[in-house]
Every structure is written in C-alpha cells, then in structure tokens.
Amino acid sequence: MKVEKIMNRNYKSIEENESIFNAVKIMNENKIYGLVVKDKEGKDVGLLSERSIIKRFIPRNKKPDEVPVKFVMREPMPKISMDSDVRDAATYLSNNGLERCAVVDDSGKVAGIITLTDISRYLSKESIIDVLFSHRAKEYVHLCPKCGIGTLEPVYNEKGEIKVFRCSNPSCFYEE
Amino acid sequence: MKVEKIMNRNYKSIEENESIFNAVKIMNENKIYGLVVKDKEGKDVGLLSERSIIKRFIPRNKKPDEVPVKFVMREPMPKISMDSDVRDAATYLSNNGLERCAVVDDSGKVAGIITLTDISRYLSKESIIDVLFSHRAKEYVHLCPKCGIGTLEPVYNEKGEIKVFRCSNPSCFYEE
Numbered sequence: 417m418k419v420e421k422i423m424n425r426n427y428k429s430i431e432e433n434e435s436i437f438n439a440v441k442i443m444n445e446n447k448i449y450g451l452v453v454k455d456k457e458g459k460d461v462g463l464l465s466e467r468s469i470i471k472r473f474i475p476r477n478k479k480p481d482e483v484p485v486k487f488v489m490r491e492p493m494p495k496i497s498m499d500s501d502v503r504d505a506a507t508y509l510s511n512n513g514l515e516r517c518a519v520v521d522d523s524g525k526v527a528g529i530i531t532l533t534d535i536s537r538y539l540s541k542e543s544i545i546d547v548l549f550s551h552r553a554k555e556y557v558h559l560c561p562k563c564g565i566g567t568l569e570p571v572y573n574e575k576g577e578i579k580v581f582r583c584s585n586p587s588c589f590y591e592e
Numbered sequence: 593m594k595v596e597k598i599m600n601r602n603y604k605s606i607e608e609n610e611s612i613f614n615a616v617k618i619m620n621e622n623k624i625y626g627l628v629v630k631d632k633e634g635k636d637v638g639l640l641s642e643r644s645i646i647k648r649f650i651p652r653n654k655k656p657d658e659v660p661v662k663f664v665m666r667e668p669m670p671k672i673s674m675d676s677d678v679r680d681a682a683t684y685l686s687n688n689g690l691e692r693c694a695v696v697d698d699s700g701k702v703a704g705i706i707t708l709t710d711i712s713r714y715l716s717k718e719s720i721i722d723v724l725f726s727h728r729a730k731e732y733v734h735l736c737p738k739c740g741i742g743t744l745e746p747v748y749n750e751k752g753e754i755k756v757f758r759c760s761n762p763s764c765f766y767e768e
Binding site: 467470474475536553 | 612613616617619620623625642643647650651653654655656657707708709713716720721724725727728729753
C-alpha cells in the first residue's frame with residue numbers, strides 16, 4: 417500500500433512566526449496533534465507536534481503567545497515521499513523515533529501527513545510495536561538548520577529555564 | 593498476562609500544587625510522558641500527560657511556572673487494578689481514549705503506570721489499533737471533581753485565552 421493512498425490530505429499548516437498559542441488553538445479546534453510549518457514565502461520548513469511542545473516550549477518558561485513556532489518545530493521537517501510503501505514509512509518513523517511525518521510530492525511540497533495510527537492497519541504487529549517503542553526511546557535530536565552538522569542543545573539560566581538552544585558545533589554560532 | 597507483571601514501577605509523581613514547569617522538567621529529565629499527581633496528604637489524585645498539557649495548559653496562555661499541575665491533570669485519575677489482564681487494560685484505554693493509565697493496588701494506591709507501548713507485545717494487532725484510533729478520536733473530557741456529574745468546560749476571554757474551566761452542571765459552581 418502506497419502512503420499516498422492513506423495519508424491525511426486535510427492537514428493544517430501555520431506560518432513559522434505565529435505563536436505556540438495560535439498553533440495549539442488550531443490543533444485543539446481540529447483535534448489534530450501535528451501541524452506543517454511554512455516560512456514567509458510559503459515553503460514547508462518544519463513540523464510541530466505535541467512532543468516538540470513538551471521538549472522545546474515548556475522548558476523556556478514563557479507565555480505561549482510569546483514564542484514563535486519556528487523555535488519549537490522539528491526541523492529539518494521529517495518527511496517521506498508520496499510513493500513510499502507504508503512499510504517504508506514505518507521504518508522511517510521507527511528509525512527517527514517519530515509518530516508522524518510529512519508526505520511530500522516530487523517537488524518536495526507537502527501533500528499530506530501520515531501517522532502511525534493511519535498506517536497501522538497495513539503493518540505487521542511487529543512493525544507497529546517497533547514504532548511505538550522507538551517513539552518512546554529515541555532521543556529528541558534537532559539538527560542545526562544553519563550548519564547541518566551540530567545539534568541544537570539547551571542553554572539554561574540560574575532558574576533552570578532554557579534561555580536558548582545553541583548549536584553544538586563549535587565553529588557554528590547558531591542560536592534560537 | 594497480568595498488568596502487574598509488566599507495569600512500570602519506576603513511575604514518577606509530583607504534588608498537585610507544583611507548577612507545569614517543574615512537572616515537565618521531571619518528564620524531560622526522565623524521558624517519560626506521564627506523571628502521577630498527589631495531593632498534600634500524599635493521596636494519588638490525578639495523572640498528567642502530554643495531551644493534558646496541550647489541551648488544558650497552553651490555551652490558558654500563562655507561563656509554565658504560573659500554573660499548578662492540579663489545574664491541568666486528568667482527574668479523576670484514570671486507573672485499573674493490578675490484577676487486571678493486559679486485554680482488560682487495552683479495553684479500558686480504548687474506551688477512554690487514553691494512551692496510559694495508573695495501576696492501583698487493593699487499597700487504591702498507585703503501584704505503577706501502564707502504557708499502550710508496555711502492553712502492546714501481549715495484545716492482538718486489532719487491540720493495538722483500537723487503542724491508537726480511540727486515543728486520536730475520543731473527546732478529552734474532564735468530569736467535575738466536585739459534583740461528579742458535569743464536565744469541565746473552557747470559558748474564554750476576549751483574547752481567546754481560557755480564563756477558567758467551569759463545571760457544566762448548572763447547580764454546581766466549581767471552577768479551576
């Protein structure tokens with residue numbers, strides 16, 4: 417079964433400078449748990465999930481309307497091609513500790529979102545379990561969007577709040 | 593297979609007046625996605641999950657250190673008995689749209705936490721899919737902890753922020 421046949425085409429998206437407050441409003445109103453994130457030019461640049469909000473928003477200790485989605489989203493955007501098989505999708509989710517990812521067409525544009533739930537009917541029990549366990553166990557890693565080499569690591573202040581995420585590559589000075 | 597044999601005994605708990613900031617710190621440091629919530633007397637009173645934070649914390653638009661866990665946790669605490677079979681646990685999770693619940697001993701005290709991931713190896717594929725779909729589809733309902741009849745419904749201000757959750761039972765005036 418091709419991912420294209422069962423992906424969710426009615427996904428929602430949000431602009432990267434919008435706030436976490438507005439993003440979660442869209443999620444709650446539509447009973448969905450992930451959003452595609454676009455930049456100002458409309459290019460698909462990231463994916464926002466419940467997990468990213470827990471990992472990268474709450475520890476900053478700011479109000480939800482003060483933090484833009486671009487500082488919280490998973491980037492580079494996790495994605496697979498429309499013509500992938502659902503089993504390839506399961507392997508991709510499992511290898512990356514994800515529960516959902518974007519589905520892109522030949523031009524790299526998002527055509528839908530696929531989740532473990534969507535594809536579960538077409539998988540073996542072992543594959544479903546693989547994704548469930550990897551989602552729980554895998555470290556939540558953000559590759560630096562500037563250098564693509566380092567990972568974004570939290571920098572804490574004296575109150576234990578994350579002030580910024582900084583690239584681990586010492587020759588890159590990216591922060592967000 | 594009894595739930596008791598495979599539940600996670602190394603669960604973490606937090607006091608209900610602690611903040612969401614501190615709760616998520618414990619979750620992130622321990623790579624866990626749920627906490628048992630206790631009242632001042634040490635009684636187990638609720639369960640905090642990623643989903644409850646998305647549904648009941650973010651829409652308030654406050655800083656994570658300003659909101660106590662008791663306003664966000666799922667209560668009454670979702671729970672099953674230690675001597676339940678894993679298939680009963682799956683049915684309970686599915687019927688309530690949950691991904692995890694507390695496991696309690698004969699006296700009602702929490703002995704562990706069980707998640708769909710924990711029990712998945714012992715379930716049929718159909719049962720796993722049932723829980724996955726119900727977790728996505730089921731409405732997130734909070735029964736009023738005061739009257740036990742109404743449900744807690746959000747009351748918005750002009751900015752679209754949730755100011756309070758109020759009991760839907762007109763003869764009960766509970767808010768939180």
